[in-house]
Amino acid sequence: xxxxxxxxxxxxxxxxxxxxxxxxxxxxxxxxxxxxxxxxxxxxxxxxxxxxxxxxxxxxxxxxxxxxxxxxxxxxxxxxxxxxxxxxxxxxxxxxxxxxxxxxxxxxxxxxxxxxxxxxxxxxxxxxxxxxxxxxxxxxxxxxxxxxxxxxxxxxxxxxxxxxxxxxxxxxxxxxxxxxxxxxxxxxxxxxxxxxxxxxxxxxxxxxxxxxxxxxxxxxxxxxxxxxxxxxxxxxxxxxxxxxxxxxxxxxxxxxxxxxxxxxxxxxxxxxxxxxxxxxxxxxxxxxxxxxxxxxxxxxxxx
Numbered sequence: 001x002x003x004x005x006x007x008x009x010x011x012x013x014x015x016x017x018x019x020x021x022x023x024x025x026x027x028x029x030x031x032x033x034x035x036x037x038x039x040x041x042x043x044x045x046x047x048x049x050x051x052x053x054x055x056x057x058x059x060x061x062x063x064x065x066x067x068x069x070x071x072x073x074x075x076x077x078x079x080x081x082x083x084x085x086x087x088x089x090x091x092x093x094x095x096x097x098x099x100x101x102x103x104x105x106x107x108x109x110x111x112x113x114x115x116x117x118x119x120x121x122x123x124x125x126x127x128x129x130x131x132x133x134x135x136x137x138x139x140x141x142x143x144x145x146x147x148x149x150x151x152x153x154x155x156x157x158x159x160x161x162x163x164x165x166x167x168x169x170x171x172x173x174x175x176x177x178x179x180x181x182x183x184x185x186x187x188x189x190x191x192x193x194x195x196x197x198x199x200x201x202x203x204x205x206x207x208x209x210x211x212x213x214x215x216x217x218x219x220x221x222x223x224x225x226x227x228x229x230x231x232x233x234x235x236x237x238x239x240x241x242x243x244x245x246x247x248x249x250x251x252x253x254x255x256x257x258x259x260x261x262x263x264x265x266x267x268x269x270x271x272x273x274x275x276x277x278x279x280x281x282x283x284x285x286x287x288x289x290x291x292x293x294x295x296x297x298x299x300x301x302x303x
Contacts, residue, residue, distance in 0.1 A: 007275035044165040096198025150175035193259035
Protein backbone atom coordinates (compact mmCIF):
# COMPACT_ATOMS: atom_id res chain seq x y z
CA UNK A 1 0.00 0.00 0.00
CA UNK A 2 1.23 3.53 -0.80
CA UNK A 3 0.99 6.45 1.62
CA UNK A 4 -1.66 8.00 -0.63
CA UNK A 5 -3.80 4.85 -0.39
CA UNK A 6 -3.31 4.74 3.38
CA UNK A 7 -4.59 8.28 3.83
CA UNK A 8 -7.51 7.64 1.49
CA UNK A 9 -8.59 4.77 3.75
CA UNK A 10 -8.06 6.85 6.89
CA UNK A 11 -10.16 9.67 5.38
CA UNK A 12 -12.97 7.21 4.61
CA UNK A 13 -12.94 5.80 8.15
CA UNK A 14 -13.03 9.27 9.71
CA UNK A 15 -15.78 10.45 7.36
CA UNK A 16 -17.91 7.44 8.28
CA UNK A 17 -17.63 8.31 11.98
CA UNK A 18 -18.67 11.89 11.24
CA UNK A 19 -21.69 10.82 9.20
CA UNK A 20 -22.83 8.46 11.95
CA UNK A 21 -22.66 11.29 14.50
CA UNK A 22 -24.60 13.66 12.24
CA UNK A 23 -27.28 11.02 11.72
CA UNK A 24 -27.70 10.75 15.48
CA UNK A 25 -27.97 14.52 15.81
CA UNK A 26 -30.49 14.62 12.98
CA UNK A 27 -32.68 12.01 14.67
CA UNK A 28 -32.89 14.13 17.83
CA UNK A 29 -34.01 17.19 15.84
CA UNK A 30 -36.61 15.15 13.97
CA UNK A 31 -38.01 13.85 17.26
CA UNK A 32 -38.40 17.40 18.58
CA UNK A 33 -40.08 18.44 15.32
CA UNK A 34 -42.60 15.58 15.56
CA UNK A 35 -43.39 16.36 19.20
CA UNK A 36 -43.80 20.04 18.37
CA UNK A 37 -46.22 19.35 15.52
CA UNK A 38 -48.25 17.04 17.75
CA UNK A 39 -48.53 19.57 20.58
CA UNK A 40 -49.41 22.43 18.23
CA UNK A 41 -52.05 20.24 16.60
CA UNK A 42 -53.66 19.61 19.99
CA UNK A 43 -53.79 23.34 20.70
CA UNK A 44 -55.27 24.26 17.32
CA UNK A 45 -57.87 21.49 17.51
CA UNK A 46 -59.54 23.48 20.29
CA UNK A 47 -59.83 26.68 18.23
CA UNK A 48 -63.17 27.43 16.62
CA UNK A 49 -61.77 29.20 13.55
CA UNK A 50 -58.39 27.47 13.44
CA UNK A 51 -56.41 30.69 14.02
CA UNK A 52 -54.48 32.05 16.97
CA UNK A 53 -55.74 35.07 18.85
CA UNK A 54 -54.38 37.20 21.66
CA UNK A 55 -57.97 37.43 22.94
CA UNK A 56 -58.17 33.68 23.69
CA UNK A 57 -56.61 33.57 27.15
CA UNK A 58 -56.62 29.78 27.42
CA UNK A 59 -54.87 29.40 24.07
CA UNK A 60 -52.29 32.02 25.02
CA UNK A 61 -51.54 30.10 28.22
CA UNK A 62 -51.25 26.81 26.37
CA UNK A 63 -48.83 28.40 23.90
CA UNK A 64 -46.80 29.85 26.73
CA UNK A 65 -46.48 26.39 28.29
CA UNK A 66 -45.53 24.97 24.87
CA UNK A 67 -42.94 27.71 24.49
CA UNK A 68 -41.41 26.70 27.82
CA UNK A 69 -41.30 23.02 26.79
CA UNK A 70 -39.75 23.89 23.43
CA UNK A 71 -37.12 26.02 25.13
CA UNK A 72 -36.33 23.08 27.41
CA UNK A 73 -36.08 20.85 24.31
CA UNK A 74 -33.64 23.31 22.76
CA UNK A 75 -31.48 23.17 25.88
CA UNK A 76 -31.50 19.37 25.78
CA UNK A 77 -30.54 19.44 22.12
CA UNK A 78 -27.64 21.76 22.93
CA UNK A 79 -26.35 19.40 25.62
CA UNK A 80 -26.83 16.41 23.35
CA UNK A 81 -24.92 18.11 20.52
CA UNK A 82 -22.05 18.95 22.84
CA UNK A 83 -21.85 15.33 24.04
CA UNK A 84 -21.94 13.86 20.52
CA UNK A 85 -19.50 16.37 19.02
CA UNK A 86 -17.08 16.12 21.95
CA UNK A 87 -17.03 12.33 21.68
CA UNK A 88 -16.49 12.58 17.93
CA UNK A 89 -13.60 15.01 18.42
CA UNK A 90 -11.96 12.65 20.86
CA UNK A 91 -12.37 9.60 18.61
CA UNK A 92 -11.31 11.48 15.45
CA UNK A 93 -8.14 12.83 17.00
CA UNK A 94 -7.24 9.47 18.49
CA UNK A 95 -7.81 7.64 15.20
CA UNK A 96 -5.88 10.25 13.16
CA UNK A 97 -2.97 10.36 15.57
CA UNK A 98 -2.94 6.64 16.30
CA UNK A 99 -3.29 5.40 12.72
CA UNK A 100 -0.35 7.51 11.56
CA UNK A 101 1.67 6.23 14.52
CA UNK A 102 0.81 2.69 13.42
CA UNK A 103 1.77 3.35 9.78
CA UNK A 104 5.06 4.94 10.84
CA UNK A 105 5.79 2.02 13.13
CA UNK A 106 5.24 -0.39 10.24
CA UNK A 107 7.32 1.76 7.89
CA UNK A 108 10.41 2.30 10.04
CA UNK A 109 10.15 -0.76 12.31
CA UNK A 110 10.35 1.08 15.62
CA UNK A 111 7.85 2.00 18.29
CA UNK A 112 7.36 5.75 18.46
CA UNK A 113 6.65 7.63 21.64
CA UNK A 114 3.71 9.93 22.20
CA UNK A 115 0.12 9.61 23.40
CA UNK A 116 -3.08 11.25 22.21
CA UNK A 117 -4.36 14.19 24.30
CA UNK A 118 -7.33 13.57 26.60
CA UNK A 119 -10.81 14.96 25.83
CA UNK A 120 -10.47 18.03 28.14
CA UNK A 121 -7.19 18.88 26.41
CA UNK A 122 -8.86 18.49 23.01
CA UNK A 123 -11.65 20.88 23.97
CA UNK A 124 -9.09 23.41 25.18
CA UNK A 125 -7.25 23.05 21.86
CA UNK A 126 -10.54 23.65 20.06
CA UNK A 127 -11.02 26.93 21.92
CA UNK A 128 -7.81 28.16 20.29
CA UNK A 129 -9.45 28.14 16.85
CA UNK A 130 -8.94 31.45 15.08
CA UNK A 131 -12.52 31.58 13.75
CA UNK A 132 -14.37 32.87 16.79
CA UNK A 133 -17.87 31.90 15.70
CA UNK A 134 -16.82 28.30 15.22
CA UNK A 135 -15.13 27.73 18.54
CA UNK A 136 -16.90 24.69 19.83
CA UNK A 137 -18.08 25.82 23.25
CA UNK A 138 -18.93 29.36 22.20
CA UNK A 139 -20.66 28.17 19.03
CA UNK A 140 -22.97 25.81 20.88
CA UNK A 141 -23.83 28.51 23.41
CA UNK A 142 -24.71 30.96 20.65
CA UNK A 143 -26.73 28.32 18.84
CA UNK A 144 -28.74 27.63 21.99
CA UNK A 145 -29.49 31.33 22.45
CA UNK A 146 -30.58 31.70 18.83
CA UNK A 147 -32.98 28.76 18.89
CA UNK A 148 -34.52 29.95 22.19
CA UNK A 149 -35.14 33.44 20.83
CA UNK A 150 -36.37 32.00 17.54
CA UNK A 151 -39.00 29.89 19.29
CA UNK A 152 -40.25 32.87 21.29
CA UNK A 153 -40.46 35.06 18.20
CA UNK A 154 -42.25 32.39 16.13
CA UNK A 155 -44.98 31.88 18.72
CA UNK A 156 -45.42 35.57 19.53
CA UNK A 157 -45.59 36.42 15.83
CA UNK A 158 -48.20 33.72 15.35
CA UNK A 159 -50.35 35.24 18.08
CA UNK A 160 -49.95 38.75 16.67
CA UNK A 161 -50.75 37.71 13.09
CA UNK A 162 -53.56 35.28 13.91
CA UNK A 163 -51.58 32.47 12.27
CA UNK A 164 -52.98 29.09 11.24
CA UNK A 165 -51.67 25.74 12.46
CA UNK A 166 -49.58 25.20 9.34
CA UNK A 167 -48.04 28.67 9.53
CA UNK A 168 -47.15 28.34 13.21
CA UNK A 169 -45.80 24.78 12.88
CA UNK A 170 -43.69 25.78 9.86
CA UNK A 171 -42.24 28.79 11.72
CA UNK A 172 -41.25 26.74 14.77
CA UNK A 173 -39.84 23.87 12.72
CA UNK A 174 -37.84 26.36 10.65
CA UNK A 175 -36.16 27.52 13.85
CA UNK A 176 -35.06 23.97 14.68
CA UNK A 177 -33.99 23.31 11.08
CA UNK A 178 -31.73 26.37 11.15
CA UNK A 179 -30.29 25.20 14.46
CA UNK A 180 -29.61 21.76 12.99
CA UNK A 181 -27.79 23.35 10.04
CA UNK A 182 -25.63 25.31 12.48
CA UNK A 183 -24.86 22.06 14.32
CA UNK A 184 -23.78 20.45 11.03
CA UNK A 185 -21.46 23.36 10.22
CA UNK A 186 -19.92 23.28 13.69
CA UNK A 187 -19.45 19.51 13.57
CA UNK A 188 -17.96 19.35 10.07
CA UNK A 189 -15.61 22.28 10.64
CA UNK A 190 -14.35 21.37 14.09
CA UNK A 191 -14.00 17.63 13.49
CA UNK A 192 -12.15 18.27 10.23
CA UNK A 193 -9.72 20.62 11.96
CA UNK A 194 -9.07 18.34 14.92
CA UNK A 195 -8.52 15.23 12.83
CA UNK A 196 -6.07 17.08 10.58
CA UNK A 197 -4.34 18.31 13.71
CA UNK A 198 -4.10 14.71 14.92
CA UNK A 199 -2.10 13.48 11.94
CA UNK A 200 0.04 16.62 11.91
CA UNK A 201 0.81 16.30 15.62
CA UNK A 202 1.94 12.69 15.15
CA UNK A 203 4.06 13.65 12.13
CA UNK A 204 5.69 16.47 14.13
CA UNK A 205 6.31 14.03 16.98
CA UNK A 206 7.98 11.60 14.56
CA UNK A 207 10.15 14.41 13.20
CA UNK A 208 11.36 15.18 16.72
CA UNK A 209 12.40 11.52 16.95
CA UNK A 210 14.48 11.81 13.79
CA UNK A 211 12.07 10.61 11.10
CA UNK A 212 12.19 12.97 8.10
CA UNK A 213 8.77 13.43 6.47
CA UNK A 214 7.01 15.54 3.88
CA UNK A 215 3.35 16.47 3.56
CA UNK A 216 0.94 16.83 0.65
CA UNK A 217 -2.34 18.76 0.31
CA UNK A 218 -5.26 16.73 -1.09
CA UNK A 219 -8.76 17.85 -2.02
CA UNK A 220 -11.54 15.28 -2.46
CA UNK A 221 -11.77 15.86 -6.22
CA UNK A 222 -15.48 16.58 -6.67
CA UNK A 223 -17.53 19.57 -7.83
CA UNK A 224 -17.93 20.84 -4.25
CA UNK A 225 -14.22 21.61 -3.83
CA UNK A 226 -14.20 25.36 -3.19
CA UNK A 227 -13.13 27.85 -5.81
CA UNK A 228 -13.89 31.51 -5.23
CA UNK A 229 -12.23 34.91 -5.37
CA UNK A 230 -11.20 34.42 -1.73
CA UNK A 231 -10.20 30.75 -1.57
CA UNK A 232 -9.31 28.18 -4.22
CA UNK A 233 -8.66 24.66 -2.95
CA UNK A 234 -8.69 23.15 -6.43
CA UNK A 235 -5.30 24.67 -7.17
CA UNK A 236 -3.88 23.31 -3.91
CA UNK A 237 -4.21 19.67 -5.00
CA UNK A 238 -0.80 17.96 -4.83
CA UNK A 239 1.06 20.87 -3.21
CA UNK A 240 3.98 19.38 -1.25
CA UNK A 241 5.91 20.90 1.62
CA UNK A 242 8.47 19.91 4.20
CA UNK A 243 6.87 19.10 7.53
CA UNK A 244 7.77 22.45 9.10
CA UNK A 245 6.81 24.48 6.04
CA UNK A 246 3.25 25.88 5.76
CA UNK A 247 1.08 25.29 2.73
CA UNK A 248 0.56 28.36 0.54
CA UNK A 249 -3.21 28.87 0.16
CA UNK A 250 -2.85 31.98 -1.99
CA UNK A 251 -4.18 35.45 -1.22
CA UNK A 252 -1.36 35.85 1.34
CA UNK A 253 -2.72 33.01 3.52
CA UNK A 254 -0.79 29.98 4.79
CA UNK A 255 -1.68 26.93 6.89
CA UNK A 256 0.28 24.10 8.47
CA UNK A 257 -2.55 21.69 7.57
CA UNK A 258 -6.10 21.93 6.13
CA UNK A 259 -8.51 23.67 8.49
CA UNK A 260 -5.81 25.60 10.36
CA UNK A 261 -5.53 28.85 8.40
CA UNK A 262 -7.76 30.79 10.82
CA UNK A 263 -9.75 32.21 7.90
CA UNK A 264 -13.44 31.30 7.47
CA UNK A 265 -13.28 31.22 3.66
CA UNK A 266 -10.73 28.40 3.87
CA UNK A 267 -11.63 26.55 7.05
CA UNK A 268 -15.43 26.42 7.35
CA UNK A 269 -16.66 23.00 6.16
CA UNK A 270 -13.35 22.28 4.42
CA UNK A 271 -12.96 18.61 3.39
CA UNK A 272 -9.33 18.68 2.22
CA UNK A 273 -6.77 16.54 4.01
CA UNK A 274 -3.01 16.34 4.31
CA UNK A 275 -1.14 13.12 3.64
CA UNK A 276 2.34 12.43 4.96
CA UNK A 277 5.22 10.33 3.72
CA UNK A 278 8.51 9.23 5.20
CA UNK A 279 11.25 10.40 2.88
CA UNK A 280 12.54 7.43 0.89
CA UNK A 281 9.75 5.03 1.94
CA UNK A 282 6.90 4.97 -0.58
CA UNK A 283 5.32 1.57 0.11
CA UNK A 284 3.77 0.32 3.36
CA UNK A 285 3.54 -3.38 4.24
CA UNK A 286 0.07 -3.12 5.80
CA UNK A 287 -3.46 -4.26 4.94
CA UNK A 288 -4.89 -2.69 1.81
CA UNK A 289 -8.58 -2.49 2.79
CA UNK A 290 -10.30 -0.44 5.46
CA UNK A 291 -11.74 -3.25 7.57
CA UNK A 292 -8.48 -5.19 7.77
CA UNK A 293 -6.46 -2.03 8.33
CA UNK A 294 -8.60 -0.98 11.30
CA UNK A 295 -8.46 -4.52 12.71
CA UNK A 296 -4.66 -4.63 12.48
CA UNK A 297 -4.41 -1.15 13.98
CA UNK A 298 -6.53 -2.18 16.99
CA UNK A 299 -4.34 -5.25 17.48
CA UNK A 300 -1.18 -3.14 17.28
CA UNK A 301 -2.62 -0.61 19.75
CA UNK A 302 -3.38 -3.39 22.25
CA UNK A 303 0.21 -4.67 22.25
